[in-house]
Amino acid sequence: MQPNVIYRHSVVTRVLHWLNAVCVLVVLMSGLQIFNAHPRLYWGEYGANTDTAFIQIGSQHAPGEKAFAPWATLPSWQDLADGRRWHFFFAWVLVFNSALYLLVSCANGHVRRDLLPGRAELSPRRLMRELWDHLRLKFSSGETARHYNTLQKLAYLAVIFLLAPMMLITGLTMSPGIDAAAPWLLDLLGGRQSARTLHFLTAMLIVLFIIVHLAMVLLAGPLNELRSMITGRFVVPPDSSK
């Protein structure tokens, strides 16, 4: 039997995906570098060493001991200035990349056709079945494997329309310049230190997404999944239920 090969990802989706992957990795690691400069998080407008922290990572009493290890930060040595340079340059690239992705994906139907779940897909019964399939590591095959499954769609939508905008807003409101231009944006988040805390927590949710995303790629067939994101071609696994 000839393998059933479909063209799964448009060239725009593929190029922007990989550019996005590079940018996200850089802003994450340079973000941890910036975090290391003051590894304490607070709620509200203000927060410094004598104020009560919501989270503190690493010891304040062991100088030189940093919250995040060198392998997780960019640059690997402690350098807030360089970390900020990496962070802001790639944040700008990420903004342009994301804006282009949204424009193209809305225009070419990627969002509507591939990402938005249909009414039937959102039934509790269907969701429970998909969840059970995921937990058993049973992946879709045949006709259903031509499309993203519902949990996958919801995960992508959450990252694109909830987590990414949250990163942008919490990032912008840490800027004293932006806070003067749009103080209402900071009010939405409950203050500057709240914005910083939410920026960190949302970034951790994105890390969680990346871990699950990579695990799914490895479990579902890394070569086929990787090829579909590089060449666009995806081999639909033959229907296992028949």
Place this chain on the structure above:
Amino acid sequence: MTSRILTRRQMLLRGSAALGGLLLAGCDRLTNAPSFRRMLESAEALTYRSQRLLLGSGALAREFRESDLSPVFRSNGTSFPDTDLYLRLLDNRFADWRLAVGGLVAKPLSWSLAALRAMPSRTQITRHDCVEGWSAIGKWTGVPLSAVLRLSQVMPQARYVVFYCADSFGSDAGTYYESVDLLDAFHPQTLLAYELNGKPLPVQNGAPLRLRVERQLGYKHAKYIVGIDVVAGLGNIRGGKGGFWEDQGYEWYAGI
């Protein structure tokens, strides 16, 4: 069978670790490559231009109420300048302290603390955001920088205002200095502050006079100011980047 799976898993792990190590080493090398640094630094101009577009000249930093004040206003950087100059000034409670305003001005002036205190003042409760990530809210009283500059009559070719300080932070890097553009220099909330929370500025927060430039990060708010120079460019001053931290690689525009 088990051993083969383990071997494969170990290979995968070791392979990823090696690849990760290579990537990290590559990024570290890029950080130090001049052309790559220039590329990274180009983001600053984009940030500066887009924020100036958004902010215009007038947008004010949020001002808070007394009840919002931080219980303790943290000190950072130098907390006690031990230069000979500063120790002498401190010895007689800044009676001999003078602020020299010069450079591209029609009337260079020398201010005593009493003369500055006699000028119309402004009090504002604002949030101080450090580049490290922490924030503190304090109440500042001082003379708007614009008033002092107007009395000295800034010349048309002027572009920046440079602040020279009495403290040397670090061993051989020279004394602290900072600079802002004229837009921030003439902003209504930009103060030469001599009081914090209703009391004379403590030594650890910059006595007798520090800058407040509320729409930028903490390192722009020069402490222990002794001189102000109005200039056309920053390239020939010290490291050429417009400030002590700027010469160490930090952004000159610290609105982000």
